[in-house]
Amino acid sequence: MDTSFRFIKEGVDGGRAALVHCQAGRSRSATIVTAYLMKRYKLGFTEAYHRLKSLKPDVQVNSGFEEQLCLYEAMQCEVDTSSPLYKQYRLTKITEKYPELQKVPREVFAVDPAHSSSSEASYRCRKCSRTLFRGSSILSHLVGEGASAFSHKKASNLTGEVQCTSYFIEPVQWMEQALLGVMDGQLLCPKCNCKLGSFSWCGDQCSCGRWVTPAFQLHHNRVDKIWQLNIMK
Template identity: 50%
Template sequence: MHRIRPGLYIGCRADAYDVEALKAANITHILTLEYEPLEINSGDFKYNFVRVSDVPNEDILSHFPECLEFVEEGIRKGGVLVHCPNHGFMDQLRLFEAMGCTKDFKEHPLYKQYKLAKTAKVVLQKQTFDDTFSHCLATDPQQSEADQSQMIYKCKMCRRAVFKGSSIIKHTVGKGSRIFKSKSGKSRSPAEVSCTSVFIEPVAWMEPVLLGKLGGKLMCPKCNARLGSFNWAGDQCSCATWVTPAFKIHCSKVDESRPRPPVGETHHRQTPAATAEAALQ
């Protein structure tokens, strides 16, 4: 059993059975993340059981909000033991820390990247995308209520809203540019590259196109103008970075629609490419 911070311990199943050691550490709460619950239920402790498989690729992030409430209560009342983390669980804990340890992380760009990467792995294993993956699709901005805080991107041809600014998936500009060479044969430095496309999370209007396919074109659902392409195995940005999975929209095919600023305030219009570059910093 290892103390992470005052009142918070991480251990294994055996630690959860060591009543004397638990009492000595002033532990009052025990959080179990395993496929089977503990075989004892002592009245000396408060228990919370979350059924997950103890394998590295199991998703525990989605259970974090309820777990956090239990952990916070345990720290307030004495101490809490959490068991048992594997290296995959530890990676998710690090991701949670990188997202600021907030309970409202579902819209965080890092969480969206994590969720998409897990979905892509399963899609590639099955060699197809079907309606069981619909949960990974972002809301169609055309079908949802307008959010005045959200940048909306519209098809340049017909002005149909196609994705929100919050759907943009970040990547490191120029990563790999020293490996991928230009047509002249010379390697490019990060300062010499730029992004002519943005990568986004898949949006609900794409579902008919995605079904049964691993890659293809992305066309505007209203006017059928080509907006970009998708590939669950990934694609390369113009800046040379490889993004997986890739739902790539060409900046030249969309326009920004900014919310109106409050009276007395002004804003400067940026091109989609400029906004995308700023979002990637």
């Protein structure tokens, strides 16, 4: 989208034209033009797509591209691969193909923070202090409906409290071996082997009631959050 935007803008700003085409001229090319309109004129997906259809009524963006354009809008028309929204979308797409995938693509895994330095907050194993992930790896979700989301369970198990007791994160490099060829399992500390949480490509329910797919969750009571302080002399 970024490359095509620059190409179209260069042509239009130079008083020329840009040809955007695909096999049928209805979906792929329409997606690119819609993205251009969104970014150039600061439009939402719905308005930009409506304007395009008013000029070319036969365009029909497929549901997958529509989903990407809505994501593009949510990211302020920037393809930001570091955005939690982008990471969650990418994981969801991989889930649709799993377990047919022979292995999880390497680019999905965040760099192991134990082997790199950063000024952002880190999260460590409470038992052995091994660094597990950084704040940028957390994939936040809307808080669920609490006890009412667990109505299928016995009433005696419902507390009525709405809170998240786990961090849902993107996969980190130290998890790679645990994820190979299985749909779900435990997540253990790579240093002391202490149980930290679990993962499921089919998703899991947060303590707040929200369903998260896929789910890579580490429990709050198994990790410590660490900040780095810059002390001036």
